[in-house]
Amino acid sequence: MNEHAVEGAAPTRRDNSAHRRRRVVVVLTVLAVVIGLLVADGIRRYAEGEAELRTDPTFYASPSPSPSPTAEPGTVIRSEEIASAPAGSTAWRVLYASRDLAGAEITVSGVVIVPNSPAPTDGRTVVAWAHPTTGAATKCAPSLGLDPFEYIAGMHELLDQGYAIAATDYPGLGVDEASSYLLAVPESNSVLDIVRAAGDIEDAQIGEKFVLWGHSQGGQAALFAAERAAAYAPELTLQGVAVAAPAADLTTLMSDDIDDVSGVTIASYAIPAYTAAYADRFGKDAIEAILTPAGAAATPDMAALCLLTENEKIHAIAGPLVGGYVTSNPATTEPWQTMLRENSAGGMPITVPVFVAQGQSDELVAPAATDAYVEHLCAQETDVAFHRLPDVDHGLAAYAALPELLLWLGELERAAPQGNCP
Incomplete structure (x- = not known):
C-alpha cells in the first residue's frame, strides 16, 4: 500500500524535498514579480522625472514680490x-x-x-522631513533632483503606515533666495x-497632527522646529520629534x-549664509575675517557645488585647504x-517626546556630542528615547534608525512613548 493512503502518515524525504522545491519556486516567482514591478516603477519614475526636469525653471521662478506681502506663512503660492x-x-x-x-x-x-489609501476621518498625520x-x-534642492524623493529616509515605510510626508528644501534651495x-x-x-x-492641499486630506523627523543638518532644523512650534505655529499639534545624528x-561640530x-x-556653505544673515548685526568684514586669504578665494567656488553629486569637485578644492582654511x-x-x-539646539525646552539615534562610528557628528x-x-525632564547604533556611520544613521523609529511612532500614536533617560 502507498503510505500516503494512510491518513496522517508522514511524507517521505523525497516528498519533503519536493515540497521545499515548490516553496522555493513560489518564493522566487513572487520575488521576480516584486522586482519586476519595482524595476517597471523605477523606469516609469525615471522617464517622468526626466520630463519634469524640463519644466522646473518655470515652476521654481519666485513670484514678484516674493511672495505677496500679504501671504501668511505656509500659504501655497504654486503647486503641481x-x-x-x-x-x-x-x-x-x-x-x-x-x-527668514x-x-x-x-x-x-x-x-x-x-x-x-483612505485618510482617517480627522485627516492624515504629517511627518515633516528635514533633510x-x-x-x-x-x-542643490532635493526636489529639483531627477528623483525628488531620493533623500527622504523611511519614505516607503511611512507611507505604508498611512502618514503624509512634507519635505522642505529649506530657504535658498530650489527658489533663488538667500541661503x-x-x-x-x-x-x-x-x-x-x-x-x-x-494642509492647504485639499486632496492631501491633512489633519492637525504632525511629527518632525530630521537627519544631520535636518536634525538641527527639526529640533529647533520642536522648540519653536508652539509659538510659531500654535494651530498645529506637534506629537513628537525624531532625529538621527x-x-x-554647532560649537562642538565646528571644533x-x-x-x-x-x-x-x-x-x-555656512560662511556665506551667516554673512548675509548677520551682516547688519556684526558687519560683513568681521564675519569673513575668520577666513585665510586662500579660504576667502575658494569659498565661492565650494559654496556653488552640491554635496553628494559634486563631491569630487568639492574635495579637490577643500583638500588642499585643510589646516589653512580659517x-x-x-x-x-x-x-x-x-x-x-x-x-x-537646547536653548528652549522641548515639551513633546524626542527620539534620538546616533551611529557609534560617526566621524562627522561625534557620538560624544x-x-x-x-x-x-x-x-530638562524631556521624554527621550535614545538609541546608540553600533558600527553605523553618519550617512546611514537615519536608515539604520528606521526599525526603532517606526516602533516609537506607533507608541507615539498610542500616547505611550518609551523614554530611557536615567
Whole structure:
C-alpha cells in the first residue's frame, strides 16, 4: 500500500524535498514579480522625472514680490502634481510662503506626498522631513533632483503606515533666495510652514497632527522646529520629534570638524549664509575675517557645488585647504562663537517626546556630542528615547534608525512613548 493512503502518515524525504522545491519556486516567482514591478516603477519614475526636469525653471521662478506681502506663512503660492510619485502615492511639488531670520517674507519649495489609501476621518498625520546637507546653492534642492524623493529616509515605510510626508528644501534651495544653511530660525520656519502648506492641499486630506523627523543638518532644523512650534505655529499639534545624528551643537561640530575636508566643506556653505544673515548685526568684514586669504578665494567656488553629486569637485578644492582654511577656530572666535551658540539646539525646552539615534562610528557628528545633547534634554525632564547604533556611520544613521523609529511612532500614536533617560 502507498503510505500516503494512510491518513496522517508522514511524507517521505523525497516528498519533503519536493515540497521545499515548490516553496522555493513560489518564493522566487513572487520575488521576480516584486522586482519586476519595482524595476517597471523605477523606469516609469525615471522617464517622468526626466520630463519634469524640463519644466522646473518655470515652476521654481519666485513670484514678484516674493511672495505677496500679504501671504501668511505656509500659504501655497504654486503647486503641481508630480507624475513620478512612488507607486501607491500621490505627490505635489509646492512653493509656499515662509519667513527668514529677520521675519521678512520669502518663498520656499518642497514636496508633499500622501498614500493613496483612505485618510482617517480627522485627516492624515504629517511627518515633516528635514533633510541632511545637500549643499547651499539653489540647484542643490532635493526636489529639483531627477528623483525628488531620493533623500527622504523611511519614505516607503511611512507611507505604508498611512502618514503624509512634507519635505522642505529649506530657504535658498530650489527658489533663488538667500541661503539658510545651518541657520536655525529660517530652516525651522520652512519645516513648520510646509506642514501648513500641506494642509492647504485639499486632496492631501491633512489633519492637525504632525511629527518632525530630521537627519544631520535636518536634525538641527527639526529640533529647533520642536522648540519653536508652539509659538510659531500654535494651530498645529506637534506629537513628537525624531532625529538621527543631529547637528545639535554647532560649537562642538565646528571644533571637531574644522581641520578635515568635511569641516572645510561645512564652513564653506555656512560662511556665506551667516554673512548675509548677520551682516547688519556684526558687519560683513568681521564675519569673513575668520577666513585665510586662500579660504576667502575658494569659498565661492565650494559654496556653488552640491554635496553628494559634486563631491569630487568639492574635495579637490577643500583638500588642499585643510589646516589653512580659517585663521582660528570659529567656535572660540567672535562673532562666530555667538552665532554658533545661537544656532545650536537646547536653548528652549522641548515639551513633546524626542527620539534620538546616533551611529557609534560617526566621524562627522561625534557620538560624544549627541550623548551630551541627550543628557541636556534629560536634565530638562524631556521624554527621550535614545538609541546608540553600533558600527553605523553618519550617512546611514537615519536608515539604520528606521526599525526603532517606526516602533516609537506607533507608541507615539498610542500616547505611550518609551523614554530611557536615567
